[in-house]
Amino acid sequence: MPIDVTALRAHFPSLDNGLAFFDGPGGTQTPRPVADAIAATLTGPLSNRGTVSPSELNAERSVTEFRDAYADLLRTPANSIVHGRSATQLTYDFARLLARGWNAGDEIVVSRLDHDSNVRPWVQVAERAGVTVRWMEIERETAELDLDSFERALTPRTRLVAVTGASNVLGTKPPLRRIADRAHEVGALVYVDGVHYAAHELVDVPALGADLFVCSPYKFLGPHCGVLTGAPELLETLRPDKLLPSSDAVPERFEFGTLPYETLAGATAAVEFLAAMDPGPATSRRERLAASFRSLHEHERTLRTRLEEGLRDLGDAVTLHSNAQDRTPTLLMTLEGRDAREAQIHLAARDVLATAGQFYAYEPFTAMKLEGPALRVGLAPYNTTAEVDRFLEGLAAFL
Known part of the structure; x- marks a missing residue:
């Protein structure tokens, strides 16, 4: 079963202010049960x-x-x-x-x-x-x-x-x-x-x-x-x-x-x-984790597909560097003739958080010959299709 994202998001107080967080690779938002x-x-x-x-x-x-x-x-x-x-x-x-x-x-x-x-x-x-x-x-x-x-x-x-x-x-x-x-x-x-x-x-x-x-x-x-x-x-x-x-x-x-x-x-x-995101009929915690991660994969696959299709529609203005056959829903991109930091600032003004930088990945940036900051978009369990669309619309407006 897919994750009930609406029910899941209700546990995250930080989502109540309308921000769309795509900075999960740097650290996710915290649900209330963890804080409690x-x-x-x-x-x-x-x-x-x-x-x-x-x-x-x-x-x-x-x-x-x-x-x-x-x-x-x-x-x-x-x-x-x-x-x-x-x-x-x-x-x-x-x-x-x-x-x-x-x-x-x-x-x-x-x-x-x-x-x-x-x-x-x-x-x-x-x-x-x-x-x-x-x-x-x-x-x-x-x-x-x-x-x-x-x-x-x-x-x-x-x-x-x-x-x-x-x-x-x-x-x-x-x-x-x-x-x-x-x-x-x-x-x-x-x-x-x-x-x-x-x-x-x-x-x-x-x-x-x-x-x-x-x-x-x-x-x-x-x-x-x-x-x-x-x-x-x-x-x-x-x-x-x-x-x-x-x-x-x-x-x-x-x-x-x-x-x-x-x-x-x-x-x-x-x-x-x-383990409780979508535990199904499983009994042990490991079994519940396995069921939840299977549902998480389906959720991430849906969002990543939508995100990648939207980026392709932006044409040569966006160069996507995340091309491995087996990979997580984390995308690194550079913007033709534009500063990724400016894109981050533009998106933040629209309450969309996608960060620009090198992210302590000194060797990958050097090996890929990436000069200057790049824009990273990472998906987390609480992200939605509407948020993906907001990111794509914001990036298109910036470009």
Whole structure:
């Protein structure tokens, strides 16, 4: 069944002012149940985790429920779910940890398709460790990863392959399982940036072949934080610096200081909200998530088709760079002879929010030879056909 968008939108106070939000790839709007969960946890009672008082038990419950929710969302064990301030922070932390085992002469592979948070941390630790960095390139015409370049980059000395699940600007979804299988053949670990991917696909980390996978709940209706998961046996081998009295158990050993219990509660509520978008007759949370994501795909397909057809009608004035065969409903475009920032300002005056910039996608912009800002339009569950039409009308008026 398609998502009941009218009913879904009623949960988002920020939609009441008439704004049409196409900036979901940078962060989605927040439904009221997520905010309510945050407020209820903060006002508790709440204290540090423990097993005696109601306030201690509330804190403990927020952590347990968070790990259980993201175990269901990502299909990994609950004891592999690590909270972090952001995906960038988690990637830096794990890059430093993994690099401890690298030696001069080792190699890593990174991708021109990736957000800089899955490039620079690896490049920087590799430079310090004397490790060679090799690259997967982009095919400019298709916005696909050049898998031949991946084969050339992969060697018996490769220790890690870092690749995105989906580009935050081009929408391209590379064949992760194929990449992971080849990486594993030479004994390399695979680190997947799933920040954009998890907003549009129900994640199955084992099926993707990822050894480590990171995502950000605020990209799919939750609060600002990061979540990392990996095989528990791999996490057991990684030993970060930590305070002596703090837990050495996985995943607690990777989480420093008191956890933000209210943020964990909000992130859990976001998973519950996703599972309730169109749960059908399913019983388990994972089954409800699967049903909701199937309906979300149908909704996104309808809107993306309408959007792309409308952009084609604008002719050569718009160049669409999101051309991969398998991609999310995120479109990057440049405007012939026009500044994308001016288009953003023009659209904002019409209460349509589509942002212009580079979006921390330094490597994709360089590889695609995109100079200056580009306009990005990303679809989220709460977008409507009427909003797509408003965007197209506003862009046509600007041009």
